[in-house]
Amino acid sequence: MKPSLQVITLGCSKNTVDSEHLLYQIRDAYDIVPEGEECPHLDVQLINTCGFIGDAKEQSIQTILEAVARKKEGLVDRLLVFGCLSQRYSDELPSLIPEVDGWFGARELEPLVKALGCRYDAALSSRRVRSDARLPYAFLKISEGCDRRCSYCAIPFIRGAHRSVPIEELVSEARSLASEGVRELVVIAQDTTYYGLDLYGKRCLAQLLRRLSEVEGIEWIRIHYSYPAAFPEDVLDEMASNPKVCRYMDIPLQHISDSVLSKMHRGVDGAWTRELIRRMRERVPGVVLRTTFIVGHPGETYSEFKALEDFVREAAFERMGAFAYSEEEGTYGAKNLKDSVSALTKKRRLERLMELQRGISLAYNQSRIGSEVSVLVDSFSDGILVCRSEFESPEVDGEILVKYTPEAFDGVEPNSLVGEFIKVRICSADEYDLTAEPV
DSSP, X not given: OOOEEEEEEOSSHHHHHHHHHHXXXXXXXXXXXXXXXXXXXXXXXXXXXXXXSHHHHHHHHHHHHHHHHHHHTTSEEEEEEEEHHHHHTTTTHHHHOTTOXXXXXXXXXXXXXXXXXXXXXXXXXXXXXXXXXXOSEEEEEOEEOOOOOOTXXXXXXXXXXXXXXXXXXXXXXXXXXXXXXXXXXXXXXXXXXGXXXXXXXXXXXXXHHHHHHTSTTOOXXXXXXXXXXXXXTHHHHHHHHOTTEXXXXXXXXXXXXXXXXXXXXXXXXXXXXXXXXXXXXXXXXXXXXXXXXXESOTTOOHHHHHHHHHHXXXXXXXXXXXXXXXXXXXXXXXXXXXXXXXXXXXXXHHHHXXXXXXXXXXXXXXXXXXOEEEEEEEEEETTEEEEEOTTOOTTTSOOEEEEOOTTTTTTOOXXXXXXXXXXXXXXXXXXXXXXXXXX
């Protein structure tokens, strides 16, 4: 019998992709136990950690300690840890938690594969064992690392310099995913708009989108994590003209104040940001914009926060998230900027900004009532088809819920609708989800 192995993946979707690539390399040597599935005994427990911010680090440490406890009880034979946390604290963790049998960094896939007794095969680098093969979407990581030096961000020294994946490898990966029933690709990276500079001497995201759209079976391509500075505007042309590229853009802006943006080392100012948003909406009519902001960055005054609040009201982003600044050791901010805004002030500013956004999101969703849209069915549960249009990204946005009845779908079984596109009419909406009926 093959030894049993399970991976617990923490953190972002980029970590999920890393775990899936790893599992394909070792798939023939191990009996892979799906994450979340109970197993009385594991020969190998792997934990893919996140080390980006405080809460994520605490979750990673707690998960490791829980695995250590299972190992002491004889329920796990071997415990290996990899990913961002072990990369960031490679000098400290082995002595602090000696029960772990091996620590591997965020870019040490090949050594980890070898430690598991397998041979790493670079020819298989575009293949994956999907965490949930039932889902009709998959994340496609197009590059690793980041060359930006934002004052608050630890990613560059955790993940290293920017490194693009060649277009041919990504197209091969997309074909493999499509053959497994994937209909939507969510393009991700630390900075998707930087794609191609290291390999081709120019930004090639638009070219990549065109190549991916030629893959049979892929119907939607969605862009996440775009950086505003030097934004490659041929991407907007591709979005406007290519029916497979969703009219959806995730572009973290972080602030609008010139002073705060300068302290953040974002490489743009408020005027550039406003003009970029204007061009996006003008060149891609109906585009949905998702963004994030940071409140309470060192030096942020009340008037600068108020300017951010006014900008959110003015721009009316369809999707928005916000975070309170937290000082991360090793970053420029931690070394050179005093964390001058109190925790209470950060909390209040965050609550104000999100309350404002709730009203904006509700108004946008309600404006869609009565419209007819094509949606992708993600799942079926408790009599409800859980769907999304091109304007909802998986795992971060709301959903479109459609009640299933045999009459409405000509007797087609609901589970056979998962992964299919259906036409629906929006009936009602709250600030997050919408309900619809089939057309």
